Amino acid sequence: MEHGKLSLTALAALLTSSGAFAATPELSFYMKLCSTNDLSRVVEVSAAEMREFRQSESNGARKLVWRGHPNAGADFSVTATLVPDGEGGFGYSFSYDGVSDGFSAEAIRFPVATVPCSDASALLYPLQTGMLRRPDWGKYKDGEAVVSAGPNLVGFHFAALLDDAIGGWYIDQRGDARMHPCQFRFVKRGAERVEMSAAYFPTLDETRGGCGSLPFGGVIRPVRGDWFQAAKIYRDWLKTQDWYVRAKGRKFEKLRQVAFWMWNRGKSGEVMPSIERFVDETGLPAALDWYWWHEIPYDVKYPNFWPPREPVEDFRAAVAHLHDKGVYVQTYTNGMLWDMDEPDWKDGGKRECLMFRNGSMDVTVFNVYLGHRMAIMCGEAPEFQRRMRDVERKIAGCGMDGLYMDMIGNCMRPCWNPAHAHAPGGGTSVSKGYRAFIGDVKADNPGVDVSSEEEGESYIDVVDSLIVLYAAYERLGKGVAPEFEMLPVFHMLYHGCVALYGSYSVIDGITPWDEKWGRRPDIDEVKWAGRFPDQFALEFARGVVWGQQPTVHKLLPEHQTDPKWAAEWKFIKDTAAFYHASREFLFDGEMCDPGEMRCATQPVDFFIRGCYTQEKDFKTCREPSLPKIMHSVWRAPDGRVAAVLVNWTRTLASYELRTPEVMSVGELPPRSWRLLFR
Numbered sequence: 001m002e003h004g005k006l007s008l009t010a011l012a013a014l015l016t017s018s019g020a021f022a023a024t025p026e027l028s029f030y031m032k033l034c035s036t037n038d039l040s041r042v043v044e045v046s047a048a049e050m051r052e053f054r055q056s057e058s059n060g061a062r063k064l065v066w067r068g069h070p071n072a073g074a075d076f077s078v079t080a081t082l083v084p085d086g087e088g089g090f091g092y093s094f095s096y097d098g099v100s101d102g103f104s105a106e107a108i109r110f111p112v113a114t115v116p117c118s119d120a121s122a123l124l125y126p127l128q129t130g131m132l133r134r135p136d137w138g139k140y141k142d143g144e145a146v147v148s149a150g151p152n153l154v155g156f157h158f159a160a161l162l163d164d165a166i167g168g169w170y171i172d173q174r175g176d177a178r179m180h181p182c183q184f185r186f187v188k189r190g191a192e193r194v195e196m197s198a199a200y201f202p203t204l205d206e207t208r209g210g211c212g213s214l215p216f217g218g219v220i221r222p223v224r225g226d227w228f229q230a231a232k233i234y235r236d237w238l239k240t241q242d243w244y245v246r247a248k249g250r251k252f253e254k255l256r257q258v259a260f261w262m263w264n265r266g267k268s269g270e271v272m273p274s275i276e277r278f279v280d281e282t283g284l285p286a287a288l289d290w291y292w293w294h295e296i297p298y299d300v301k302y303p304n305f306w307p308p309r310e311p312v313e314d315f316r317a318a319v320a321h322l323h324d325k326g327v328y329v330q331t332y333t334n335g336m337l338w339d340m341d342e343p344d345w346k347d348g349g350k351r352e353c354l355m356f357r358n359g360s361m362d363v364t365v366f367n368v369y370l371g372h373r374m375a376i377m378c379g380e381a382p383e384f385q386r387r388m389r390d391v392e393r394k395i396a397g398c399g400m401d402g403l404y405m406d407m408i409g410n411c412m413r414p415c416w417n418p419a420h421a422h423a424p425g426g427g428t429s430v431s432k433g434y435r436a437f438i439g440d441v442k443a444d445n446p447g448v449d450v451s452s453e454e455e456g457e458s459y460i461d462v463v464d465s466l467i468v469l470y471a472a473y474e475r476l477g478k479g480v481a482p483e484f485e486m487l488p489v490f491h492m493l494y495h496g497c498v499a500l501y502g503s504y505s506v507i508d509g510i511t512p513w514d515e516k517w518g519r520r521p522d523i524d525e526v527k528w529a530g531r532f533p534d535q536f537a538l539e540f541a542r543g544v545v546w547g548q549q550p551t552v553h554k555l556l557p558e559h560q561t562d563p564k565w566a567a568e569w570k571f572i573k574d575t576a577a578f579y580h581a582s583r584e585f586l587f588d589g590e591m592c593d594p595g596e597m598r599c600a601t602q603p604v605d606f607f608i609r610g611c612y613t614q615e616k617d618f619k620t621c622r623e624p625s626l627p628k629i630m631h632s633v634w635r636a637p638d639g640r641v642a643a644v645l646v647n648w649t650r651t652l653a654s655y656e657l658r659t660p661e662v663m664s665v666g667e668l669p670p671r672s673w674r675l676l677f678r
Helices: 008-016 227-238 242-248 268-282 312-324 343-347 382-396 429-444 489-494 525-529 535-545 557-561 563-581
Strands: 026-035 042-046 052-058 061-069 073-084 090-097 103-116 122-125 131-133 145-149 158-162 168-172 182-188 193-200 218-223 260-265 286-291 327-334 337-339 374-376 402-406 449-453 465-467 484-486 499-501 551-553 590-592 596-599 601-608 619-627 629-635 641-647 653-658 663-668 672-677
Touching (some): 026 073, 090 103, 103 168, 103 218, 122 182, 131 145, 158 182, 158 193, 158 227, 168 227, 218 227, 260 268, 268 286, 268 312, 268 557, 268 563, 312 327, 402 429, 535 551, 535 629, 535 641, 563 672, 629 653, 641 663
Parallel strands (some): 260 286, 260 551, 402 449, 449 465
Antiparallel strands (some): 061 073, 090 218, 103 193, 122 131, 131 484, 145 182, 168 218, 182 193, 337 374, 596 653, 629 641, 641 672, 653 663
């Protein structure tokens, strides 16, 4: 047995003796201890360095104990307990003791599971909506990290190695882990092994009396099949959680009616014509996600959003007019940023901001044209939140249906600001602070929905909607198949718990410009726009297939009236009508096993460009073979099952669909949708 580790052979022999399961990974751990008085004093501890290892069995559970470390001390010990879960895997818990006085745990990596892999092994991990990576394993050296996801921007708390030939492995974090920053990592170990691990970041007060533990458990389990089978393990557990049941049980009466979101910007005279035309031509209810309504430029001067760019009376009248047209209206604010270059920063910004371990602030210049430094606030930020609550009350008082509070949804960060009441480090302080902030905003504005950004697992039961943009992952520079593929794992887990909308799809490829940024850069837009004829339809449709409400980014009157965009405008209206008629599946439903779609593929060129991308930085990429028909399968609350199909291309496409629930062979016209029942 390798020193300090429980080997594959040894643990398999132990657990198969009680019939638990036939194979297990090699288990290990890693911890980082630091002085609570001097953060530069750090002790790193790994299982391989421990002086003694023992294992025992009691009441069917296995206990693994490591003792003694050359730097952490002879009394330092770690205990992992493994309980067979009846599914071929086991639940785990982890504790430690004998930590030297004045030291505390800063990071705990457990389980660290070394498992077999092959050239065909794929890695599933919680980046945004879920990323599947098929690495070129030959590129990586022994001990080199292949994937590292977290501690922020994670959409769920599990990861898996998938390999049908040799079998895969799944690990997760449970309990209240959804509130904690986490990290999932895959490291190459030799020619045919991978180390997969989950990390937890405690606060420095969690080690008391020299001991502590993971405040949650989890599961390690073999898995066969694709990403859906791995995600189903996690979803089956979610369904047993009270907070998930509460979230799933909400009605979303106004949001459920929405057939189409228009993500537009500017004064009322700029945002109203397009959405009015949509409602007039289709008769369908729509929603406006209204950006750049505020007097200040975009991405500077926060949190000073009030007043609007037009007289308050005009702003209020525009909202009332849109309501008369049946439009759901919400406005943009940022729930986390304070502009360091504004005079009021001195009123509490640094005291309330989120800090890294080294004492520096988490600061980004988003707006490259104006260059203001935007600092991220901690969830414990009373002055910032007081200001934002005042802003949100003023906005809601103009008749809003929803309040969008940007960035909060994907925030699970450690905070080390010594001025804060919470203990420094990870833990739940930041996410719980923001949950309370959202609760306060909702209490201030009864009946008004709150929306935020991306895959907010920490906030799934307190927000009403989330804007999710990663159906357009190529445009956002998140990788290209076959090595990378963004997947709707988050949607599979949380569809029906919260309203999902969003897309970065732009019909003409030209990103919006705020007149308050100054002179618009000289860009030959015609040169770029004609090179990506399929990008819009693919991105727009993919989000709907994933179960999101149809959304278009920057829809202008000319896109609705100019004949050169007639096909795109028709596809938008057809998609909205299809979605609205299919809400029992695409809003209320639960995602089922997608099975296999056999159809022709085609290459697609993508423009990688955002609002702040300057022409010298423009990039493109090519997906070499995307299926001409995308699909998903859904179970409605009444038990009916249907497959959703879309041909996003400009030509007729044949298909053969084989899923556990729906089988079909047929043809689909270009730019069209179909609902197939079991």
